[in-house]
Amino acid sequence: xxxxxxxxxxxxxxxxxxxxxxxxxxxxxxxxxxxxxxxxxxxxxxxxxxxxxxxxxxxxxxxxxxxxxxxxxxxxxxxxxxxxxxxxxxxxxxxxxxxxxxxxxxxxxxxxxxxxxxxxxxxxxxxxxxxxxxxxxxxxxxxxxxxxxxxxxxxxxxxxxxxxxxxxxxxxxxxxxxxxxxxxxxxxxxxxxxxxxxxxxxxxxxxxxxxxxxxxxxxxxxxxxxxxxxxxxxxxxxxxxxxxxxxxxxxxxxxxxxxxxxxxxxxxxxxxxxxxxxxxxxxxxxxxxxxxxxxxxxxxxxxxxxxxxxx
Amino acid sequence: xxxxxxxxxxxxxxxxxxxxxxxxxxxxxxxxxxxxxxxxxxxxxxxxxxxxxxxxxxxxxxxxxxxxxxxxxxxxxxxxxxxxxxxxxxxxxxxxxxxxxxxxxxxxxxxxxxxxxxxxxxxxxxxxxxxxxxxxxxxxxxxxxxxxxxxxxxxxxxxxxxxxxxxxxxxxxxxxxxxxxxxxxxxxxxxxxxxxxxxxxxxxxxxxxxxxxxxxxxxxxxxxxxxxxxxxxxxxxxxxxxxxxxxxxxxxxxxxxxxxxxxxxxxxxxxxxxxxxxxxxxxxxxxxxxxxxxxxxxxxxxxxxxxxxxxxxxxxxxxxxxxxxxxxxxxxxxxxxxxxxxxxxxxxxxxxxxxxxxxxxxxxxxxxxxxxxxxxxxxxxxxxxxxxxxxxx
Numbered sequence: 001x002x003x004x005x006x007x008x009x010x011x012x013x014x015x016x017x018x019x020x021x022x023x024x025x026x027x028x029x030x031x032x033x034x035x036x037x038x039x040x041x042x043x044x045x046x047x048x049x050x051x052x053x054x055x056x057x058x059x060x061x062x063x064x065x066x067x068x069x070x071x072x073x074x075x076x077x078x079x080x081x082x083x084x085x086x087x088x089x090x091x092x093x094x095x096x097x098x099x100x101x102x103x104x105x106x107x108x109x110x111x112x113x114x115x116x117x118x119x120x121x122x123x124x125x126x127x128x129x130x131x132x133x134x135x136x137x138x139x140x141x142x143x144x145x146x147x148x149x150x151x152x153x154x155x156x157x158x159x160x161x162x163x164x165x166x167x168x169x170x171x172x173x174x175x176x177x178x179x180x181x182x183x184x185x186x187x188x189x190x191x192x193x194x195x196x197x198x199x200x201x202x203x204x205x206x207x208x209x210x211x212x213x214x215x216x217x218x219x220x221x222x223x224x225x226x227x228x229x230x231x232x233x234x235x236x237x238x239x240x241x242x243x244x245x246x247x248x249x250x251x252x253x254x255x256x257x258x259x260x261x262x263x264x265x266x267x268x269x270x271x272x273x274x275x276x277x278x279x280x281x282x283x284x285x286x287x288x289x290x291x292x293x294x295x296x297x298x299x300x301x302x303x304x305x306x307x308x309x310x311x
Numbered sequence: 312x313x314x315x316x317x318x319x320x321x322x323x324x325x326x327x328x329x330x331x332x333x334x335x336x337x338x339x340x341x342x343x344x345x346x347x348x349x350x351x352x353x354x355x356x357x358x359x360x361x362x363x364x365x366x367x368x369x370x371x372x373x374x375x376x377x378x379x380x381x382x383x384x385x386x387x388x389x390x391x392x393x394x395x396x397x398x399x400x401x402x403x404x405x406x407x408x409x410x411x412x413x414x415x416x417x418x419x420x421x422x423x424x425x426x427x428x429x430x431x432x433x434x435x436x437x438x439x440x441x442x443x444x445x446x447x448x449x450x451x452x453x454x455x456x457x458x459x460x461x462x463x464x465x466x467x468x469x470x471x472x473x474x475x476x477x478x479x480x481x482x483x484x485x486x487x488x489x490x491x492x493x494x495x496x497x498x499x500x501x502x503x504x505x506x507x508x509x510x511x512x513x514x515x516x517x518x519x520x521x522x523x524x525x526x527x528x529x530x531x532x533x534x535x536x537x538x539x540x541x542x543x544x545x546x547x548x549x550x551x552x553x554x555x556x557x558x559x560x561x562x563x564x565x566x567x568x569x570x571x572x573x574x575x576x577x578x579x580x581x582x583x584x585x586x587x588x589x590x591x592x593x594x595x596x597x598x599x600x601x602x603x604x605x606x607x608x609x610x611x612x613x614x615x616x617x618x619x620x621x622x623x624x625x626x627x628x629x630x631x632x633x634x635x636x637x638x639x640x641x642x643x644x645x646x647x648x649x650x651x652x653x654x655x656x657x658x659x660x661x662x663x664x665x666x667x668x669x670x671x672x673x674x675x676x677x678x679x680x681x682x683x684x685x686x687x688x689x690x691x692x693x694x695x696x697x698x699x700x701x702x703x704x
Contacts (some may be wrong), residue, residue, distance in 0.1 A: 001325055004321075008346065013345060021337060025328075025332075030654070032649075032655070033593065033638075033649055035658050036593060040597070040630055040631035044631065048624030054618075153669055155670075156666050156670035159673070160669075163674045210666065257361050257364075258360045261361065286382060289371055289375035297369060300364050304358075304361045304419075
C-alpha cells in the first residue's frame, strides 16, 4: 500500500511531511498504545472500587466505620484536589484532558464518593425514608463535574444515577412493575431533551450522543414493554410506532444510523407482537417473518445505498 | 479463490485509513476527499450500524425460511431434517456468494449473516445425517458437526475474507479433541493446545510472508485469536466447564506445567506483539496477563482476600502510568516507534463506545433498596447509578 503513498507524493496530492507521517503509520513504524493504556486505567479503577466495596461489606463490623470512611474520604478528597488543581479552565467546547490519568482520577473520585454515600446511609440512616435524595444530589454533582472537566465516564455515571433516582422514587409506590413505565418515559424524555437543549446552546456538543443513545433506548424499550403487557392493541403500541418513526427519521436526518437501527428493531418487535396475535399457526408466522424481514432488509438496503456510506 | 482481489481489498483498507487520517488531522479535508475518489472500487459497503441491522434481519429471514421449509415439507425424521439442513446450508452459502458476485457486496451484513447461517446449518446437518445413518455416540456426532462447521468456516474465510470465519474455523478444529471420550483431560487439553499453537505459528508465518496489508492484518487477527485459544485450553481455572463431567483428577505435574504456561504465554504474546508491531497480539497478551493475575490465587489454592481487587486495580493503574511516562520520556515522546499518545481519531471513538457502555452498566444497577439495618450493614441490592452507592458493594 505504500505504492499508493508514493504515487500521491509524486502527483503532489500529499506533502513530503505527510508522506513520511502516513508511511510510518502504514508500515507500523509508529504505533500508539493509547487504547491499551486507557483499558488498564479503566479496569483498574473499576477493580479498585469493587474491592473497596467488598472489603467494606466484609470488615466494617470488625474494623469500625472510621477504618472504612477515613481512607475512602481521603481518596475522594485526593482525587478532587488533583482534578481541581490540575484541570483546564471550563469551556463549553471539547477540552482535551491534560494527562492520560486525569479522566480516570475524576471517575475514581466519583465512584468512591458514591460508595461512601451508600455506606453512610446504610450505617447511620440519616435521611431515613428520603434517602433517595442522595441519588439526586449525587447525580447533580456528577453532571456538574462531568461538564466542568469534560468527562464522558462521569457523565454516564450521572445519567445512570439520575435513572436510579427516578426508579427509586417510584419504588415507594405499591405496585412497582408497570408503574415504572411512566417515570421511565419521563426520564428518557428529560434526558433526551436535556441533551438536545445543551446541544442547541452549544454546551459540550460532543456529549449529546450519549444523552440521545440512553434516551432512545429507554423510551423505546419502555414503550415496547407496554406493548407486550397489554392484552390488545393499546396506546403503548401507537407510542412505539411514533417513537420508532421519530428515531428513524432523526437518525437519517442526522446521519446517525444507530438510531435508525434502534427504531427499526424496537418497532419491528412491537409490530410483530401485534400482528402475530392475529396470525394462526406456525406456517403463517413463518411466512410473516420471511416477508417482513425481507421488507425490512430492502428498506435498510435502500437507506444504506442513499446515505449509509456517510456513517 | 477469493471473491475480492488483493487490490480491491487494499483499496478498501486504504479508504478506511484515509478517512481516519482525515478525521485525525493528518490530511486536509480536500486531500482526503481527493484520495477517497481515487481509491473508489465498485464494491458496495455500508456503515457498522446498518451492517449490524442488515445482518440481524437477514438472520431472521434465513431462520424463518429454514423453519418454513421444514414445516411445509412435513419433515419429521432425523435423517430428512439433516438433509434439509445441509441443502439449506448449501443454498445459504450459494445465496451469499451470488449476492457478492451480482451486487458486489463487501462487509454488508446480508452476505455475512447468510454465511454464518450456512456454517451452522452444515454443522447441524452433517451431525444429524451421520447420527441417523450410523447411530453415532453424542460426542462423535458433535465431532462431525465441528469438523463440518470448521470446513465451511474455513472456506468462507477463503472466499470472502471474513476474519471471524477464520477464527471460527480454528476454534471448531481445536474443540474436537476436547469432545473425545477416551483420553484423559491432560491429553485432550494438550491436543487442543497443540492445534491452537499450530494455528498461531501458521498464521504468524502467513502475516510475515505476505506483502498485502489486508492479508497481514488477517494473519495478525488469526494469530491473536489462536494465542487466546491456546491460553484458554491450558488455564485450568478458566476453562474447567467442558471437563467437569469427567471428574477432575489431574496429576500435579500437569497442573504445575499449565501454571507455568499461563505465565509464559502472555509474556511471549506481549514480546512477539511488540517485536512484530502487532497491536492485536499486544492487546491479547495484555488481556491474558490480566487473566493470569486473576486466576493466580485459585490456581495455587490460596483464599481470595476482599482487598485483592483493590491491589489488582492499583497495579493496573500504576503499570499504565509508569508505561505512559516511560514512553513519553523517550525522544519525541516515543520509544521504538511506540507512543502513549493518541494518533488516530478512531481511538477516541473506541473510548466513546466504552463510555456509552458505562452508561448502560450504571443504568443496569438500579433497584429499590432494602430496608437499612443500622446495627449490621447488609449490602444487598444496588440502588444507585453504579457508583458504589448501591447495596451490592
